[in-house]
Amino acid sequence: xxxxxxxxxxxxxxxxxxxxxxxxxxxxxxxxxxxxxxxxxxxxxxxxxxxxxxxxxxxxxxxxxxxxxxxxxxxxxxxxxxxxxxxxxxxxxxxxxxxxxxxxxxxxxxxxxxxxxxxxxxxxxxxxxxxxxxxxxxxxxxxxxxxxxxxxxxxxxxxxxxxxxxxxxxxxxxxxxxxxxxxxxxxxxxxxxxxxxxxxxxxxxxxxxxxxxxxxxxxxxxxxxxxxxxxxxxxxxxxxxxxxxxxxxxxxxxxxxxxxxxxxxxxxxxxxxxxxxxxxxxxxxxxxxxxxxxxxxxxxxxxxxxxxxxxxxxxxxxxxxxxxxxxxxxxxxxx
Numbered sequence: 001x002x003x004x005x006x007x008x009x010x011x012x013x014x015x016x017x018x019x020x021x022x023x024x025x026x027x028x029x030x031x032x033x034x035x036x037x038x039x040x041x042x043x044x045x046x047x048x049x050x051x052x053x054x055x056x057x058x059x060x061x062x063x064x065x066x067x068x069x070x071x072x073x074x075x076x077x078x079x080x081x082x083x084x085x086x087x088x089x090x091x092x093x094x095x096x097x098x099x100x101x102x103x104x105x106x107x108x109x110x111x112x113x114x115x116x117x118x119x120x121x122x123x124x125x126x127x128x129x130x131x132x133x134x135x136x137x138x139x140x141x142x143x144x145x146x147x148x149x150x151x152x153x154x155x156x157x158x159x160x161x162x163x164x165x166x167x168x169x170x171x172x173x174x175x176x177x178x179x180x181x182x183x184x185x186x187x188x189x190x191x192x193x194x195x196x197x198x199x200x201x202x203x204x205x206x207x208x209x210x211x212x213x214x215x216x217x218x219x220x221x222x223x224x225x226x227x228x229x230x231x232x233x234x235x236x237x238x239x240x241x242x243x244x245x246x247x248x249x250x251x252x253x254x255x256x257x258x259x260x261x262x263x264x265x266x267x268x269x270x271x272x273x274x275x276x277x278x279x280x281x282x283x284x285x286x287x288x289x290x291x292x293x294x295x296x297x298x299x300x301x302x303x304x305x306x307x308x309x310x311x312x313x314x315x316x317x318x319x320x321x322x323x324x325x326x327x328x329x330x331x332x333x334x335x
Contacts, residue, residue: 024130024293024302024334037064040299041335042130043078048328056084057129070095070112089173090145092117103153111153118150120169121162122185122203125212125228133226134284135308135328138248138272141210141232142185142203143169147178160189168205181206195219207238222254232276244276261295264288282312299335306330 028036041060047053056078064071071094079086093116102109123144126137148166155161163186171177185203192198195218203210212230219225229247234240250270257264270284286308293301308328315321 026299035064035066037062039063042302043333043335044129045331045333046135046328048135048326050324050326051328054078054081054083056081059090059129068097068099070097085172087145087172089117091119092173093150106157107155109154109157111151114150114152115148117145117147117173118164118166119144120146120166120183120185120203121150121164121187122201122210122212123169124162124187124199125201125214125230130302130332130334133250133252133268133288133306134270134286135306135330136282136284136310138228138250138270139230139246139274139280141230141244141246142201142212143183145169145173146183158191160191162187162189169203207235209233224252226250226252240277242277244274246272246274246276246280248272257292261292263295264290264292266290277317279315279317280312282310284308284310300333302332302334304330304332306332 024040024042026038026040028038030037039060039062041058043055043058045053045055057076058078060075060077062071062073062075072091073089073093074091076087076090078084079088093114095112095114098111098113100110103111120143122142123140125142126132126140129137146164146166146169148164150162150164150166152160152162163184165182165184167178167183168181169183183203183205185201187199187201189197189199197214197216199214199216201210201212201214210230210232212228214228215226217225227247227249229245231243231245233243248270250268252266252268254264254266266288268284268286268288270282272280272282272284274280286306288304288306290304291297291301295301297303306329308330310324310326310328312324312326313321314324
């Protein structure tokens with residue numbers, strides 16, 4: 001299916017039938033009038049009928065602010081398991097915020113510049129791992145982490161722009177190849193209204209061009225809808241030359257909540273499709289038991305147990321179609 005038609009079909013399905021991604025928040029460990037520091041982490045233990053249980057990711061996030069300056073670091077220790085490629089420092093940057101006022105009239109407010117190992121603007125095509133709903137996340141063609149400089153600003157109160165210039169974004173934090181080349185990525189986010197957000201992302205290097213769009217929508221308090229589509233073109237010099245297009249639609253619904261926010265039962269479903277050198281169609285249905293963040297659990301709030309059933313069909317252009325059914329389980333713990 002052509003990318004334009006695929007994109008339009010996903011947007012139409014979402015707009016007529018995913019809430020805006022919320023951040024996980026904890027009380028600061030230290031706070032004064034001018035400074036504060038916060039540390040929290042999470043771990044996901046996954047396994048199933050086709051995979052042994054393993055802990056991936058296990059991440060610790062440290063953030064500090066002093067007046068207009070900020071520091072952030074995210075460490076992933078799941079690479080201590082030799083089955084997982086290690087990348088112990090995913091993000092480590094310092095930033096400066098120019099204040100809440102607009103730099104040009106009411107425009108370009110809340111502007112921040114970051115430098116270090118940053119999560120690229122393109123990498124925000126999907127939410128971070130601690131917000132993933134299904135056990136198997138949708139395909140993400142964008143690379144996440146690179147050494148460089150990033151700018152984030154609110155062009156208007158409802159229009160946020162993020163852009164960065166980095167080295168190569170595929171290698172691990174200690175790989176010398178991270179300094180061998182240059183990439184750029186951009187993301188524009190439009191908060192259409194309180195419960196609807198649209199976005200477009202772009203990432204370019206000398207061997208690839210990736211573009212994606214996203215939709216986040218909450219038509220009711222208990223129903224969250226998400227969707228996206230992308231086109232990724234890899235040049236002949238890359239490891240996997242060719243063009244791939246794909247997209248997904250996901251619904252997450254709270255069907256029951258225990259009194260006093262002690263437990264939520266949610267169900268979710270996702271459809272994903274990609275086409276290129278390999279054509280893939282996946283349908284996921286599952287359920288989660290969640291300890292609500294606004295419940296009586298402190299730092300454990302947000303922890304969950306998820307069970308998913310995935311049916312997939314994979315067909316390389318020069319090979320037979322392969323069908324598969326997988327049952328997976330994930331235990332996610334915040335700390």
